[in-house]
Amino acid sequence: MLLIPDFGELRIFIFKGYLRGWIAYYRFAQIKRLCIETNEWLGRTRMCIWKSWKNVKTRVSNLKKCGVSCW
Numbered sequence: 001m002l003l004i005p006d007f008g009e010l011r012i013f014i015f016k017g018y019l020r021g022w023i024a025y026y027r028f029a030q031i032k033r034l035c036i037e038t039n040e041w042l043g044r045t046r047m048c049i050w051k052s053w054k055n056v057k058t059r060v061s062n063l064k065k066c067g068v069s070c071w
Helices: 007-052 056-065
Strands: none
Touching: none
């Protein structure tokens, strides 16, 4: 018995492949944007913390508390 493929099902199968590819592409693009925004937010937070440590002595002691041995 010869099996003849249903072209409607074949089209749906091909379309699902394209759809999966586009979804993966846009998900990657959104993750990239999220990483950039998070990095900017962390930079601003670091700057605020650094400015709150006004004296050099305070900066050195707080860096040591954070685990930075030599800077």
